[in-house]
Amino acid sequence: FVVSVNKPIAPIQPTMWGVFFEDINFGADGGIYAELVKNRSFEFTKPLMGWKVDQQPVEEGSVLIQNRGVAHTANPRFARVTVNNRKRGSLSITNEGFRGMGIKKGLRYDFSTLYRSVSGKVKLYVELLNANKEVIGTTELRPSETKTWLKLKADFTSSATEEKGSMRLVFEGNGIIDLDMISLFPGDTWKNRPGGMRADMVQMLADMKPGFIRFPGGCIVEGYDLAQRYQWKKTVGPLEERQLIINRWNTEFAHRPAPDYFQTFGLGFFEYFQLCADIGAEPLPILNCGMACQFNSGEVVPLDQIQPYIDDALDLIEFANGAITTKWGKLRAQMGHPEPFHLKMLGVGNENWGPQYLERFKVFQKALKEKHPEIKLIASSGTDPVGERFNLLNTELRALDTDFIDEHYYRPPQFFFSNINRYDNYPRNGSKVFAGEYASHVPNTNGAVKSNWLAALSEAAFLTGLERNAEVVQMASYAPLFAHYDGWQWAPDLIWMNNLKIVGSPSYHVQKLYSVNKGTTVIPIQRDNKIIDGKDSLYATAAIDAESKEIIVKIVNAQPHEQKICLNFEGIKKLGGTAVHTVLQNDNLDKINTIAEPDAVAPKTKNIKVSGKKQPIAVKGYSFNVIRIKYS
């Protein structure tokens, strides 16, 4: 293979490899948002969903849900607890968590609730329970008398580890107390932020060094109808004023519906921006364009009523970047981030198409470019990467000089192996490509949890084609990102978790290897003056990292047996002594990573000696190889 170091093809954008975040598969609620209490404010369709009331005998008291209606539209319900106790333990409510609560031995837990006293005196015991309902942590609270809502807090330590824990509140005394926003967080959240995110999940993202985070989805942006679309303004400000909605993946439209799946927006737009800032990723919000999910409802907002949608986009730019003297910039500052979030890109719609989309996109484009020419706009091009509809839409979006076109493909491995050249003939000028959602779906797995090595290997091969075409493809993200083993609706997924542990799929390692070995400039790697795009089942791409003075070669061997390759480097004085060869490999294409065997397919690294200008490399059967070599 001839690697021409002195013939740069195109810069690789810092945004090249990113992540796609959606609250699907319990990605946010029940996932990265570390709240352990499900339905903390009794706003799910069934107000006591997730809660169990224990009351023996019945005269000991009652738990009733009250509804303030329009007096408090964002969070109308609360629990009114009447206690006529003779002894502790006769009236309690237990929250089951999101498929249980993950509890860790020796860890601090932060309990809080809003409350007001109606009459008499009531004492509360907070108890963490293991799967056998034994107490593994407890604290006691004596609320002071108050007629206005106050926050009551306590922390305590767990004495045991439990994957399927729950939390019981036991009431004692004689009186009436109102409770709302009943909450429990682990003490080990990301950056130890109270009410924050699950640190192990954020760490998996940080380890990928993503160039951007696309949020908040996916189909949840669209909603299954417009009333249930994602509205960012309802996700910022005080938690108890963030109005929850049913999650689009709750419904019959999901592959595996979860009737208890709601979006509480504890993880809202402020937190997404903060996450991006924390891990050095560019924020890439996607907003509803006035169209609900076309697969489900086809509902659109009439063009003469689209202004509120445009205003949402303009106000979002102000929220992210505006001075703290502006309305939305001030809210950002009040929430704890006076500095701007440096928003540079915004997506208009997700998987929308047809003349209705073009009409609406044009209105957005005009309004946004007039006021914010500095913001790059991403247009959606649907989910059909080979059909006529796709080509037509792409052509029309190009004619509008759209900054980015967001292409999605969920296809079998063969699609990925055979579409390496997909972008070779895309125009180099004009609109750039955002490969915003893709994943290789192995057929005949009946929706089983298959993020297997075959899928990942085919993605690794396909991504050589994206990197080679970095001039055109400037952003790419696998989807979906997270999935809870006991709460998923869609598979395969990049990262799997239960309530305590987390597993990167083979595809995760492919994404991470591309991202952390991104380089700054694409250079040619060729055999017989041709790109290496599948002949002998070999796929390759090469780049240099101008800062570290390294050549980065990526090679996929999709054959079962080892192949020997000689890398001939042109345009250098010499190779620099040692190189690092990272290999992701498994002989079994059906292999998956699991909680029991998380590293079945995981990268292994070795140092190799290099000198002169030639380097022999053996690439194992079914392997993805990244070779980093210093040069001068």
Ligand code: AHR
């Ligand atoms: O990634 C899962 C879903 O696939 C996304 O929500 C949607 O955009 C696509 O259809």
